[in-house]
Amino acid sequence: MKKSQAPTLVDVAREAGVSLKTASRVLNESSNVNEKKVARVQAVMERLGYRPNELARGLKARKSEAIGMIVPNLSDPFFGNAVKAVQEGARAKGHVVIVSSSGGYPDLERSEIETMVRRQIDGLVIAPADSCKNNLVRIIPSNLPVVTFDEPIQDARYDSVTITNRESAREATQHLLDHGARRIVVVGARPYLHTCAERVAGYREAMEGAGHTPRTCLVEHENMLTAEWLKSQILGKKRADAIFSLNWVCTMLTLHALRDLGMEVGRDILLLSFDDFDLADMLTPALSAVAQPSEKLGAEAIRLLFERLKSGTETSPRSVVLPTRLVLRESCGCRR
Amino acid sequence: MKKSQAPTLVDVAREAGVSLKTASRVLNESSNVNEKKVARVQAVMERLGYRPNELARGLKARKSEAIGMIVPNLSDPFFGNAVKAVQEGARAKGHVVIVSSSGGYPDLERSEIETMVRRQIDGLVIAPADSCKNNLVRIIPSNLPVVTFDEPIQDARYDSVTITNRESAREATQHLLDHGARRIVVVGARPYLHTCAERVAGYREAMEGAGHTPRTCLVEHENMLTAEWLKSQILGKKRADAIFSLNWVCTMLTLHALRDLGMEVGRDILLLSFDDFDLADMLTPALSAVAQPSEKLGAEAIRLLFERLKSGTETSPRSVVLPTRLVLRESCGCRR
């Protein structure tokens, strides 16, 4: 009994009266084929609506032309932009992107990597959920090209794309100092992240450089950042005069918390955000922020990945560090 | 010469001193295997770090356990949320998601579909770039399960997930009317989209129902929505007293344009947005909006897809229509 499946190269070959290999050659635009046959085979392909099975091709070629991408949160615009850039870069090279959200959970992240490896991805672009004492290295095959971005993995021989976390944080803090702020608190979450730690370090450097006491307010996870908690942190005996919030989520929560506390940004307290976003300029006062080049991060990551795909996994890892842009609007104390 | 590749089932079998088939049975947890051999094989798998090649498996099984997802723009939070939900739903069933951004270009969309079909995706979730006279149907194999969301494809036998575009727009418009607005203009882009057309229709119904003249201001594409253009539309002889903007991008552009024109929302003009987003509540005045359940759309889409995967492509298509939520804040004229 014939199967009613999609036509295969065998069907095409039979129908065109040529051998399988000839059909294959036509498919691959190999040069050594009689023109008449080429035309005939192509006509048959057209007529049958033939589509090559890329999986079968990949099995033979030992590559899938698929790259995996794992981020903590697909609905965060920062990662959305990065995924978009990676996908576009991959497409330009004929690759597809298998994407996954780890939710920031290392366990999930590992199991997603496992899944992708079993699917024979040719490379992996990942924004690790947890960076330092990382056990990802154990489960990633040593010959799989990997590029980390946003958060690097310590001591791993992977290419990485990051931003100037420390310098940018220092510069931002300095800007608040320049506006006369003295009791600046830094609000962040998940201090075990390298990204967070670096930003805090930059903040510290600026504060200590100016002879002021750093006040770090870090929670284990963003969901612990409540108005109640924030209040206790900024309304102590020494009331804070500025907040430097370390990522998009923290900024959002801080903004809401401040409103709940009846505090007005710009009047009662200054605010500067690490991460810029749409409509930040439409807030009252307009929010000043450190803007990360999110698409650029993705674009660089995929670029590095393809270079690695060529050069093999042996040559020493490369890191790209991208600059940020301090967007001064009003919440930091600037006037328009 | 032996290859230094990853171990295969053959390697495992040889190493464990069993036949290939026995190893395969162990891998698939088939019941009829001697327990000792099971243990032995598993030990070898462990030791060798064996990972089954899912592509090879899929070739045999004629399925990839991969589903494709195509959206116009991955960096739009609406789609980011949907992708996230789809990916999570797919993961729960052991499938991966191949994702792609069409940029809203039908050509790109088609070529992405082609790519995915060649990769043997088991199903497709798509937010079409262009809905009506759609030629997607021609290139999608008739036995491929497809679920459209956000924008349906006219006359196609696909499952679909949409929202109550018309009713929601009518309700929103009515709300503006209730606040005393009379010269309400609707600002939208890409009127050829079903989504847009439905929203405009709902707006019309409300306006005509109240005996007022609809004023539709539609541009072919969002990038034509400039401050200059908006000015000409709302400052005519009959100056508009309210704007109903039809999607996130239009709202953003409108907000900026109004500021550039020196018009203050709430005082000079009312504003209601189709699409809610983070920080809409932090604007001054807080923005009122029709909130779409973006994650829910994705979740329903993947649910329908898996049902379709079971039932086959024959049974009649299902459509799910999700309600929206009118979030009343201040920009529509409400007071808090």
Place this chain on the structure above:
DNA sequence: CTGAAAGCGCTAACAA
């Protein structure tokens, strides 16, 4: 319970 052999759709030696 186990294994030899065939084959999923395609490509690549190796002849012809």
Place this chain on the structure above:
DNA sequence: TTGTTAGCGCTTTCAG
């Protein structure tokens, strides 16, 4: 220039 013959890594009749 072409076709034959082996596989890629896995599953699966179908005999032992």
